[in-house]
Amino acid sequence: MATDRCTSCNGTLAETGATQFKCPECSSVVSRCYRCREQSIAYECRKCGFRGP
Template identity: 50%
Template sequence: MSQTDQEQKCISCGIRIAGTNAASFACPECGHEIHRCATCRKQSNLYQCPDCGFTGP
């Protein structure tokens, strides 16, 4: 999977987030860019950073 494809998907559920009310932020541990959809954020679904393994709500 290319870097562009990964950037367009929610890290928690995997849906494409282009054109949605998604959030993008840096991993608190390593700075890797994380993308999450509005549903996963609202439900506080867990995510795991693919670079360092940090897990957050």
């Protein structure tokens, strides 16, 4: 398994507190690290380019 990376900052999701959810547009998995979640940085889906909070 490849290491998951944060969709927002491209950092590895080694720390706890990372979150994963499905893109509402294309259902591909979007991952966000603890830091980006705390700062409410918007994610951008790599497949379809959807942006969301």
